[in-house]
Amino acid sequence: MKSIIIASTSTLHGGSYLEYLLPTLQQHFKDCKTILFIPYARPSGISHEEYTQKVIAAFAKINIEVKGIHEFENPQSAIKNAEGIFTGGGNTFLLVTQLYKNDLMQILSETVKKGKPYLGTSAGSNICGLSMQTTNDMPIIYPPSFQTLGLISFNLNPHYLDPENQSTHMGETRETRIKEFHAFNAIPVLGLREGSWLEVKGEKITLKGDLKARLFLQNKTPEELETGSDLSALN
Amino acid sequence: MKSIIIASTSTLHGGSYLEYLLPTLQQHFKDCKTILFIPYARPSGISHEEYTQKVIAAFAKINIEVKGIHEFENPQSAIKNAEGIFTGGGNTFLLVTQLYKNDLMQILSETVKKGKPYLGTSAGSNICGLSMQTTNDMPIIYPPSFQTLGLISFNLNPHYLDPENQSTHMGETRETRIKEFHAFNAIPVLGLREGSWLEVKGEKITLKGDLKARLFLQNKTPEELETGSDLSALN
Incomplete structure (x- = not known):
């Protein structure tokens, strides 16, 4: 049975890394002594080692050990043998490139679909959808x-941002960008605001956190979904 | 001799389409009765026809006619025979895909390098650099x-946005994104704020408009450039 947390962001403004998610993660990874971390997205270009140290420090608070996938000679076996898996945020183009380069996209998808607990934040969430085509990166x-993991049958826009009424900037709003995506693609897109996450348990998908999420369907007016909404019908 | 205008945006807040650039364009396209418009970037997913109508209306104010490249049976000849060329903004991924699909990237580059007057705004400016890898789209x-036209030997970030001190959003700032680009690429990147443009005359590149631009070099602190700055040394 699939067991996945897909979070918009790792960090809330004013909070520390993964802090707001720790109670959820304690439950999510309750059967894991150690989890495997995939640091390929390298936020701000930091190294795999630096990034993994940050994750080790956060998970130490809930007594879970962390190994970076770059520490293994065979990353495919590392995925197969992991008790749980976390893919962190950063640049989605880099993350997807590295997953393909190391021939891991398929095995990661299969492994998580079979029920290995998975956590994604930001870029690590983006890859849970059918494609990375609604990334902000x-x-x-x-x-x-x-093409990405396809753990759910729609796409995500993490760090979803509402248009600012006061803005004088003429670059596209997030909503305009997603509308452009829907000019060429029929895949639904869920805009996940910072502080929201999806909980996937088997075929059930639930919106969690305090905020609403914004659902974009091709040729339809976008819709606000309350926290607690069941998104399984999108699948 | 190259004759190119590379503008951050087509439209300033509160202004109409191309309005702030019209005096510049009147001079830039002074020898053109008709220009060729490339509408492939399709902002908000609008059609080539709709987009071209908008450009026709703007250029009518300076008595220049406009033909959309989609109206020609042979788009390669359309480029070769044009008096001047304008590529509009929208989605850079779509623009670049269409240019490759119609086998136009090379001929457009060669034609503009030979001296045909060119105007790019936003996505149409992005493609003037070595690659589209610093787009916001x-x-x-x-x-x-x-890979893009390589009319200049650096990359552009149009609609450049400064970080907001008050922001509580945890998504990457533009500067962080460019820093990530420089973790893997040595190409200089110029952040062009809305209202700025580059004028390329032969090998001379000058920053125009009222604002400063922000220059990012790999492993260096970003630098603010005054309007009027000569950027030829970057080439």
């Missing part, structure tokens, strides 16, 4: 494909 | 390559 590297 | 379609 800059294309700093050319991935072999935009 | 969403990857709504998978292009065959991220």
Whole structure:
């Protein structure tokens, strides 16, 4: 049975790394002594080692050990043998490129679909959808494909931002960008605001956290979903 | 001799389409009765026809006619025979995909390098650099390559946005994204704020408009450049 947490962000303003999620993660990873961390998205270009140290410090608070996937000679076996898996945020183009380069996209998808507990934040959440095509990230590297894990049958826009009425900036709003995506793609897109996450248990998908999420369907007016909403019908 | 205008945006807040640039464009396209418009970036997913109508209306104010490239049976000849060329903004992934699909990237680059007057705004400016890898756009379609026209030897970030001190949003700032680009690429990046443009005359590149621009070099502290700055040394 699938057991997945898909979080908009790792960190809330004023909070420490993963802090707001720790009670949830304690429950989510309750059968794990150690989890495998995938640091490939490298936020701000930090190294795999630096990034993994940050995650080790956060998970130490709930007595879970962390190993970075870069420490293993065979990353495929590392995924197969892990008790639980966490993919952190950063740049989605880089994350997807590294997953393909190391031939891990398929095995990661299969492993999580079989029931290994998974946590994604930001870029690590983006890859849970059908494609990475609704990321906010800059294309700093050319991935072999935009297809991702397909753990759910829709796409995500993490760090979803509402348009600012006062803004004088003429760049596209997030909503306009998603509308452009829907000019060419029929895949539903869920805008997850910072502090929201999806809980996937088997085929059931529930919106968690304090905030509403914004659902974009092709050729429809976007819809606000209350926390606690059941999103299983999208699947 | 190259003759190129590379503008951050088509439209300033409170202004109409291309309004702030019209005096510049009147001079830039002074030898053109008609220009060729490339509408491939389709902002908000509008059609090529709709987009071209908008451009026709703007250029009518300076007595220049506009033909959309989609109206020609042979778009390669359309580029070769044009008196001047304008590529509008929208989604850079879509623009680059269409340019490759119609086998136009090389001929457009060669034609503009030979001296045909060119105007780019936003996505149409992004493609003037070496690659589209510093775009802000969403990857709504998978292009065959991220390589672009290379009319200048650096990359652009149009609609450049300064970090907001008051912001509680945890998504990456523009500066962080460019820093991530520089973790993997040595190409200089110029952040062009809305209202700024580059004027390229032969090998001379000058920053125009009222604002400063922000120059990012790999492993260096970003630098503010005054309007009027000569950027030729970057080339």
